[in-house]
Amino acid sequence: MNAREIEKKLIEAARRIPADERVPYRFERRVMARIQEAGRNEAGTAWAVLWWRTAVSSLALSLLLAFFSLATRSPAQSSSGTSLAEQFESTMYAAIDDWNGSW
Amino acid sequence: MAFSPFCRSSWMRRESASVDREEAELIKAVRAGDTAAFEPLVRKHQARIFGIARRYARRESEVEDIVQEVFLKAYRKLHTYHGEAPFEHWLSRIAVRTCYDYLRAHQRNREYCFAELSEREEDWLNRATADPGSAREDEEAAKALVQKLLNMLPPQARMVVTLLDIERRSVKEISELTGWSPSLVKVRAFRARAAMRRLLKRISCDKYL
Numbered sequence: 001m002n003a004r005e006i007e008k009k010l011i012e013a014a015r016r017i018p019a020d021e022r023v024p025y026r027f028e029r030r031v032m033a034r035i036q037e038a039g040r041n042e043a044g045t046a047w048a049v050l051w052w053r054t055a056v057s058s059l060a061l062s063l064l065l066a067f068f069s070l071a072t073r074s075p076a077q078s079s080s081g082t083s084l085a086e087q088f089e090s091t092m093y094a095a096i097d098d099w100n101g102s103w
Numbered sequence: 104m105a106f107s108p109f110c111r112s113s114w115m116r117r118e119s120a121s122v123d124r125e126e127a128e129l130i131k132a133v134r135a136g137d138t139a140a141f142e143p144l145v146r147k148h149q150a151r152i153f154g155i156a157r158r159y160a161r162r163e164s165e166v167e168d169i170v171q172e173v174f175l176k177a178y179r180k181l182h183t184y185h186g187e188a189p190f191e192h193w194l195s196r197i198a199v200r201t202c203y204d205y206l207r208a209h210q211r212n213r214e215y216c217f218a219e220l221s222e223r224e225e226d227w228l229n230r231a232t233a234d235p236g237s238a239r240e241d242e243e244a245a246k247a248l249v250q251k252l253l254n255m256l257p258p259q260a261r262m263v264v265t266l267l268d269i270e271r272r273s274v275k276e277i278s279e280l281t282g283w284s285p286s287l288v289k290v291r292a293f294r295a296r297a298a299m300r301r302l303l304k305r306i307s308c309d310k311y312l
Contacts, residue, residue: 014245014268014269016242027167030171
């Protein structure tokens with residue numbers, strides 16, 4: 001069998017097949033609905049990713065601060081009760097303390 | 104009034120330029136956030152994309168999925184289209200690559216069974232084997248047979264045979280469509296033709312042994 005010759009014949013036959021360009025009724029509407037749906041999903045996913053990143057970075061920051069406050073706490077400070085965390089707390093609440101004192 | 108060739112070509116150029124301008128405006132609107140402006144682009148190009156997809160997928164549901172995927176990708180990647188080539192070419196490139204991805208994803212489903220040749224296909228093959236010159240009749244059998252052969256080829260081979268031999272595109276065009284280098288296209292074409300001949304020989308062996 002001459003495979004090359006038969007291959008040639010088959011390819012010639014395939015060339016004579018016209019491209020089938022039929023389009024289902026209102027296909028463009030389906031595509032547009034899919035695009036809009038994908039857009040909504042993407043917006044939801046983007047928000048979820050943003051929230052997740054914020055949560056992770058907040059957790060990392062709080063862990064870092066906790067570690068830092070523990071690491072910088074000297075024995076003298078711990079005995080006198082003026083650790084970094086306590087200093088931070090007293091600074092944060094200073095305004096309220098003053099306000100309480102003015103009553 | 105008959106158009107002179109010069110008039111007709113200049114009229115066609117003007118027509119094509121206005122179409123391009125309209126298309127460019129639609130693309131600009133989509134980029135600016137007007138999703139609805141994409142619909143006329145889909146309507147204009149969908150027939151061609153269906154034509155491409157039907158060369159690679161058989162089931163109508165798969166064809167529709169491919170075309171939908173092509174337009175979804177085009178919408179998402181529209182910011183990468185800079186207008187150097189016509190929009191249709193850019194879209195065809197996405198279509199060909201999506202079809203290739205589809206072929207790769209479905210390559211396990213390829214048929215390896217030659218026993219499914221119909222009587223007419225076997226008949227065509229018998230006549231072609233005995234006398235290649237007489238195989239012109241029964242075009243339908245030849246078309247069905249070539250479709251079966253293409254289904255049996257690996258994705259790269261099928262892609263290159265379809266683009267190079269059936270659609271008669273140049274190596275440069277195929278290289279642009281697929282993203283393969285021209286030398287890779289040539290190598291893959293050579294291997295694809297060899298694979299096709301091997302398959303034909305296997306069919307004849309299965310039949311006569």
